[in-house]
Amino acid sequence: MERDAQIKPYADVVWPVEPLGHRDGRAVRNKLELLDAAHVKPLNDWVRRLNLERSDSLTSVENVAP
Numbered sequence: 001m002e003r004d005a006q007i008k009p010y011a012d013v014v015w016p017v018e019p020l021g022h023r024d025g026r027a028v029r030n031k032l033e034l035l036d037a038a039h040v041k042p043l044n045d046w047v048r049r050l051n052l053e054r055s056d057s058l059t060s061v062e063n064v065a066p
Helices: 002-006 025-034 041-054
Strands: none
16 A cells, blocks of 8 residues: 555646657667667567568558567
């Protein structure tokens, strides 16, 4: 009970109106390059295969796993 009193309701979160980190194209390119870094490449390859199996497109919004 005491711990619950310390947790703020989710509705109190203030979200930015505009994206902050993705305004800089260099930051976006850096993140995209990291998708195929050695330590995460196998996982991202699996997600790409999964998305292709679930849909005939990697860009179908309804079937794309992040």
